[in-house]
Amino acid sequence: MTRQIRWGVLGCAGIAVKTVIPAIQSSRLGRVTAIASRNGDKARQMAERFGIARAYGSYEDLLADPEIDAIYNPLPNHLHVPLTIRALQQGKPVLCEKPIALDAQEAGTLLDAQKAAGLPVAEAFMVRHHPQWKQAKALIAEGRLGEVGAIQTIFSYYLDDPGNIRNQADIGGGGLFDVGCYAINTARYLFDAEPLRAIALIERDPAFDTDRLVSGLLAFPKGRQLAFTCSTQLALTQKITVLGTRGRLEIPVPFNAPADLPTRLVLDDGRDLDGGGRIEIAVEAVDQYREQADAFCDAVLFGTPLATGLEDAIANMKVIDALFRSAENGRWEEP
Missing domain, CATH: 3.40.50.720 (NAD(P)-binding Rossmann-like Domain)
Incomplete structure (x- = not known):
């Protein structure tokens, strides 16, 4: 045993x-x-x-x-x-x-x-241990989307409690550390590549000095791109869309998937804007933790x-560093 x-x-x-x-x-x-x-x-x-x-x-x-x-x-x-x-x-x-x-x-x-x-x-x-992500990567590898070119990610929630550690800049609070990191990590996973350069806009809370709203753009090899927005002071939202030449893939609850309920992936071949080519792929309930x-x-x-050892963690951290530098100087930065 x-x-x-x-x-x-x-x-x-x-x-x-x-x-x-x-x-x-x-x-x-x-x-x-x-x-x-x-x-x-x-x-x-x-x-x-x-x-x-x-x-x-x-x-x-x-x-x-x-x-x-x-x-x-x-x-x-x-x-x-x-x-x-x-x-x-x-x-x-x-x-x-x-x-x-x-x-x-x-x-x-x-x-x-x-x-x-x-x-x-x-x-x-x-998230890297939830089967919906493994299924998403498999669909991309099978060519179900054609050539994948872009990922769009949103991850936000509203929190204005000054006592919460996420609103304390001196101990590492803020949106990019807390939720923006997921957008970076999952794009690196789906593209199976590291970004070449990054640029960001950051809006800081006037009282907390934390990054409460961040929009970033990462350029990956082969012309692929991640565009993401994360926030600690906008309505609760999670969504990922992966865009390819022959279809798109949506992950409706990408990060906080419930442990006791199935999730789903939405695959659409893009034949029209009314969902004519839409299918839903059920994914079993899993406690990702x-x-x-x-x-x-x-x-x-x-x-x-x-799956996420220190080398992977450092690669993610380098991208976050580049985004912070870019927000300060207004230029593209290499991770």
């Missing part, structure tokens, strides 16, 4: 509590056996809520626990690299929330630590390659 990975969770972030901890607890290969918070009472409450054996009042105590096999790091963005490095130094592989770092240079220091430790580190892009947890456990236990 394959042994299970004993997970330790750093902090009580919303994504951990709402999705990732329940997903790990129901996974094939792992269980959460410890949780830490700088507020010990909060850690104990979460431990009781999820049936977690141990609660710690400091991150360091959890990282030093010899009975923890792997770490999930959903802390605020500025703590991704330092706490992941500390975990590696304690001999523990890490699944770290996106973005992996605040810039590509910082991510490079994490890569150095990962190589020294010889342990897996993955960026938690759960559970799939992500098991994929990481596979990497730890069996050396299975990671």
Whole structure:
């Protein structure tokens, strides 16, 4: 019988509590056996809520626990690299929330630590573990869209709470880090290529100084393009359209696909504007967070390659850096 990975969770972030901890607890290969918070009472409450054996009042105590096999790091963005490095130094592989770092240079220091430790580190892009994305890429590879030329992506929500970490610029808040990164990651995945140059417009919140509205354009090889808009202060929206010479593909709920309901892809051959060539492709219900947890456990236990390892994470981070530079100088920038 394959042994299970004993997970330790750093902090009580919303994504951990709402999705990732329940997903790990129901996974094939792992269980959460410890949780830490700088507020010990909060850690104990979460431990009781999820049936977690141990609660710690400091991150360091959890990282030093010899009975923890792997770490999930959903802390605020500025703590991704330092706490992941500390975990590696304690001999523990890490699944770290996106973005992996605040810039590509910082991510490079994490890569150095990962190589020294010889342990897996993955960026938690759960979408890469949902079958709707694998199906979308297969349809493109089969030529169902003809020659693919463009992807258009929208990802937005409205959040004006000043206490929320997404609205705190000094710890890595803002739309590009939080949701724009998905547009970049999934375009790189579908095109199976890295962008050559990037340009962006950014509108910042006057009080928070976070990038609350970002529109970007990425130029890929073979003339392909990604155009995306992300926002932390516009109506809740998620949508991706992939355009080819013989059809288009829509992913109606690309990022936060429900764990308990089927999703669908919409394929249209473009014969008219009334949906005459439209078909819907059903995709089974999948908890993408559970799939992500098991994929990481596979990497730890069996050396299975990671879908979003550090090299992939750094490539994504370089594009984000280029977009920020472009917004400052008004020019195209190379990642």
